[in-house]
Amino acid sequence: MDMPLRSLPDPLDDYPWPAAENEVPKEVFSREDIYQRELVRLFAGPVWHVAAHRAELPKRNDFKTTWIANTPILVIQGADGVVRAFHNACSHRGVMLETRRRGHAKEFECPYHRWLFDDQGRLRACPAEKDFIPGFDKADNGLAQVRCEEFLGLVFVTLNAATPPLREYLKGLEPGLETVLMGDGDCQLLGYHKTIIDANWKLYRDNDGYHTPLLHKAFTWLNWQGGKGSQIITEHGHMAVTADLKPLSDTGVLNDPSLLEFKAAIRAGGEGPQAKTAVIVVSPGTLISKALDLPIIRYALPKGVDRTEIHWTFIAHRNDDPEMLQHRIRQANMMGPSAMISLEDAAVFNRAQKATATQPPNTQFVKGYRPGMNLAEAGQNDEVGNLAWWDLYRRQMGFERGVE
Incomplete structure (x- = not known):
């Protein structure tokens, strides 16, 4: 008989933050478990991150790569002039798509199985598609898009759907x-x-x-x-x-x-x-x-x-x-x-x-x-x-x- 699994308590749930309002524990700079929680609650949490400025993407089809902590991000100015952001990973087997810091490209090809994506993240070609699982549709297999907004040319991205609108986040x-x-x-x-x-x-x-x-x-x-x-x-x-x-x-x-x-x-x-x-x-x-x-x-x-x-x-x-x-x-x-x-x-x-x-x-x-x-x-x-x-x-x- 299978026994139900019980999750272990997280010791950080009872972390003893100092009582004094003007003190911060030194170990927040060195504890690996605290850093791992930051990856989830801050970097993947409801916050906006500056990913680029349009000065770095001056022409249509210019791109830039960056990171939100351990998540690689691809920022592209499309041929339509719209700046979009994506997870920098092929939708097939998760291989990083682009390794250059910045450049110019109309298409992005995964080196592993040669899946090809356009400047709007859409899957355009994949070899041997006739042998794929029934019902496979390229329209459903584009790059994972990341929410993206701009202010004064700064390109902000967030990994969290609960993040407030950018102008509200930047208020003041x-x-x-x-x-x-x-x-x-x-x-x-x-x-x-x-x-x-x-x-x-x-x-x-x-x-x-x-x-x-x-x-x-x-x-x-x-x-x-x-x-x-x-x-x-x-x-x-x-x-x-x-x-x-x-x-x-x-x-x-x-x-x-x-x-x-x-x-x-x-x-x-x-x-x-x-x-x-x-x-x-x-x-x-x-x-x-x-x-x-x-x-x-x-x-x-x-x-x-x-x-x-x-x-x-x-x-x-x-x-x-x-x-x-x-x-x-x-x-x-x-x-x-x-x-x-x-x-x-x-x-x-x-x-x-x-x-x-x-x-x-x-x-x-x-x-x-x-x-x-x-x-x-x-x-x-x-x-x-x-x-x-x-x-x-x-x-x-x-x-x-x-x-x-």
Whole structure:
């Protein structure tokens, strides 16, 4: 007689999240079982992920591949001009269909059994179809489509049918995105950098403005000071820090001080999106920023519990003249993963990853924090904004806060 199977209890269901609102357990950065739950509840959960910008798909039949955690995604601008997203896997035996990062193609052929799909994911041909099971219909065997919506050229995808409409998900973040994407999002691609950091993806997205002048010596050398600004926290855990651009003085450190000029802001008469700087975190893990005159999209792609791949995407406005394009490209060499800021960030994240088993067991966020405060009311460079996302993360993961 077959005995009924009983599922074993998940030890994470009783995970002891700290009682203090401003503390986060260090082991969330290193426990494999927590990472596996994130794959289900966050990455496959009711959230939107930035998969591309139309600047990366400038022509019809251009495509790009990316990942949502461990799920490969294929993004295509079809011949009809519509951007669609699919699981990057043949509908036959699940072989990854496209391995190039980006390219141009009207059709996509699986190398295993030569099933052929068009730019709308439809199955167009499959060898030996006459020998297939009765009733086989190519119309029912196209690529698995992924829900896809756009805002200012950003292409968002979600793996979950319960995800709210994109504009609802982004509510409150629009002004910051307009700042980075130069008002209308009509952009062109300058190029990419790619780097791997030996640290959990949450350490990368959990950055703050507090550390900036303390860790990064370039800010001292260049007398780089931010102007008046604000930090906005949304109900979906996004964070936008925006500030007025403050002209830099020549400190004699650089042989060519023109690298630091705000040419776009000057041309705009010191008004509008070009006259501001911004750092935006789109939950769960995409960073979109404008430093100096350079808009950057950073896709943080988890590759395991202690490894994250960062794809730096540098863009410019479509109407930039050759002088402005060259100016933005030169600044890209200053702002990339091996330049004057991010190399130090990566080193600190790696140190934090190595120390996740230390005491005390929790990290703490103190700058700007007051017990009982509204976490959405953070100052420009406070750590409090991070806590709003951590509380959302806790609830998404099903962790109950302890009692003091």
